[in-house]
Amino acid sequence: MLGVVIDDLFDGDRSRGELVLPLPARGGIVAIVGPSGAGKSTMLRDVCGALRRCGVRVVDAARVRLGSRGCLELLGGDARTAMERMSRVGLAEAKCLVARADELSEGQKFRLRIAVALQDEDSPQKRRGRRGRTRGDGNCSKENKSAPRAVVIDEFGGPLDDVTARGVARLLRRKVDRADGLWVVVACTRAELVEQVSPDVRVEISLDGEVRVVGGTAVGTKPPPAVARRGGARRRALCRSRAPDARRGRPGRALDVRIEVGRVEDYRALAAWHYRVGEPATIEYVLSARERVRGELVGVLVVSRPVLNGAWREPVWGDRYIGGDKRLAAGRLNREVRCISRVIVEPRWRARGIAVGLVRAYLRSPLTRRTEAVAAMGGVCPFFRAAGMREQRLPVKAADARLIDAMMFAGVARWMMASPREAWGRIEEGGMTGFAARELRRWAMESGATRALLSMSDKELFEAACRRVCDGMWAYTWERVASAGDASRLRREAA
Numbered sequence: 001m002l003g004v005v006i007d008d009l010f011d012g013d014r015s016r017g018e019l020v021l022p023l024p025a026r027g028g029i030v031a032i033v034g035p036s037g038a039g040k041s042t043m044l045r046d047v048c049g050a051l052r053r054c055g056v057r058v059v060d061a062a063r064v065r066l067g068s069r070g071c072l073e074l075l076g077g078d079a080r081t082a083m084e085r086m087s088r089v090g091l092a093e094a095k096c097l098v099a100r101a102d103e104l105s106e107g108q109k110f111r112l113r114i115a116v117a118l119q120d121e122d123s124p125q126k127r128r129g130r131r132g133r134t135r136g137d138g139n140c141s142k143e144n145k146s147a148p149r150a151v152v153i154d155e156f157g158g159p160l161d162d163v164t165a166r167g168v169a170r171l172l173r174r175k176v177d178r179a180d181g182l183w184v185v186v187a188c189t190r191a192e193l194v195e196q197v198s199p200d201v202r203v204e205i206s207l208d209g210e211v212r213v214v215g216g217t218a219v220g221t222k223p224p225p226a227v228a229r230r231g232g233a234r235r236r237a238l239c240r241s242r243a244p245d246a247r248r249g250r251p252g253r254a255l256d257v258r259i260e261v262g263r264v265e266d267y268r269a270l271a272a273w274h275y276r277v278g279e280p281a282t283i284e285y286v287l288s289a290r291e292r293v294r295g296e297l298v299g300v301l302v303v304s305r306p307v308l309n310g311a312w313r314e315p316v317w318g319d320r321y322i323g324g325d326k327r328l329a330a331g332r333l334n335r336e337v338r339c340i341s342r343v344i345v346e347p348r349w350r351a352r353g354i355a356v357g358l359v360r361a362y363l364r365s366p367l368t369r370r371t372e373a374v375a376a377m378g379g380v381c382p383f384f385r386a387a388g389m390r391e392q393r394l395p396v397k398a399a400d401a402r403l404i405d406a407m408m409f410a411g412v413a414r415w416m417m418a419s420p421r422e423a424w425g426r427i428e429e430g431g432m433t434g435f436a437a438r439e440l441r442r443w444a445m446e447s448g449a450t451r452a453l454l455s456m457s458d459k460e461l462f463e464a465a466c467r468r469v470c471d472g473m474w475a476y477t478w479e480r481v482a483s484a485g486d487a488s489r490l491r492r493e494a495a
Helices: 040-053 071-075 079-087 094-098 106-118 124-128 162-178 191-197 264-273 313-317 326-336 354-364 398-409 414-418 420-429 433-445 448-455 458-470 484-494
Strands: 002-006 017-023 027-033 057-060 149-153 182-188 201-205 211-215 234-238 257-261 285-291 297-304 337-345 370-375 390-393 474-479
Touching (some): 027 040, 027 191, 040 057, 040 149, 040 201, 071 106, 106 149, 337 354, 398 414, 414 420, 433 448
Parallel strands (some): 017 234
Antiparallel strands (some): 201 211
16 A cells, blocks of 8 residues: 655645545555535645655646647557557547547547556657657656656546546546556546546545545545644544555446347448448348437447458368358358448447447357458457457458558558548648559559449549458457257258
8 A cells, every 4th residue: 555645735725634545556546526616626736746755757637738740649659559549548530540639629639638648658759758748747767767657637527528528437447457556646526427437545525625535445434633733723534444456356347238139220320430431231130239228329230241252261260161162152151150340339438348248249149150350440449359259360462562551651551541531631731642543543453353443533542442451450250159950060061
């Protein structure tokens, strides 16, 4: 345990006091909650000062300067690492990934500042000098690289609606649980939002100056005693209970949604939030996730028939779907395999395990013995893997590899192709449209399946190429345990 002692609790005409906070030694969350004007921001500064005196590095999220640079540039590291950091605060949408910081809404900027503040303090870009710097807080000197760190967030959830704020709160809890030596100190007026953070230590402040400390599940109900002190009375709030380690024994949360069989209209209602344009070629089954109380549609899963050619099948299932008579192989594929072609979660409800819950719900009662999925952003949002599916990275074709390199030269990384319109705008801004058009038409000529695209305009061809190149980054497969009936049927088919 780390005992943080705050000597000067309030300033001005408020009575001064002393507060002792028992913090988990390996990190945790401290939440300061109370009405406006109760002194939360003052206590927040006092807690930060006490942490600094204990050798903890403090980064204030409100002091992160965003400027007009790209969001991923602010987060440092490679593209995948930066996207993972954005996904931790619910900003894994394609439009946010390719946008500049000054193009975001106030709520998105609030979340981006948290992502910048939470990024690893010892990253190479941090040591070189990160473009997204913090003012005043956060010491990156060589001698304290290994010191524990604390992130401070005042007015937590202020610019966010209730649904988004609850999602960010759970993401914050998850980040702290997985980190080591990380404290997060938040100040908030919304008690229901603090519950979503599951703080290790909760400090409640009232307008009359009373302070109540809750450590873990135990509450210090004894009123703070008055202690004689030269210069005036002081108040002392003590909590002797030990807050349990966040990584040990924390109960899991149930989903706030119910999952049920849905309709095609449910998918179409959320289709605009998916990075792929257009509907799947076939739609055979839909699962919908709805908020338990109001019945609001928050997520959807779509199951389709598989494509005939898939390089990911042979390493897992051998030549069952590619060898011998092509017609028989196609028949076996259609009988035995279905593809999860879309998993969409409404942005405000992301980071709550809804995507994982949808996939697991389908795999409990699948249409066929084998299930597959292909995702362009599987490395950033690995919910298929979390649901129990087997993951594999797909090989890149030579023509696709050349196009990816050419677009990189034109200022568009592969992940940016998930949002073709924004990516094409970058090419136009950089004056690389002529170069990009030549490379796109060379790519289309490499295959009979893409030659039909040559009649499109340059922009339309680029959008079509993005859909093809982005797909196939990650493939996922799953197989139900075969029963005796399955085995006898397979023997009959083989005979």
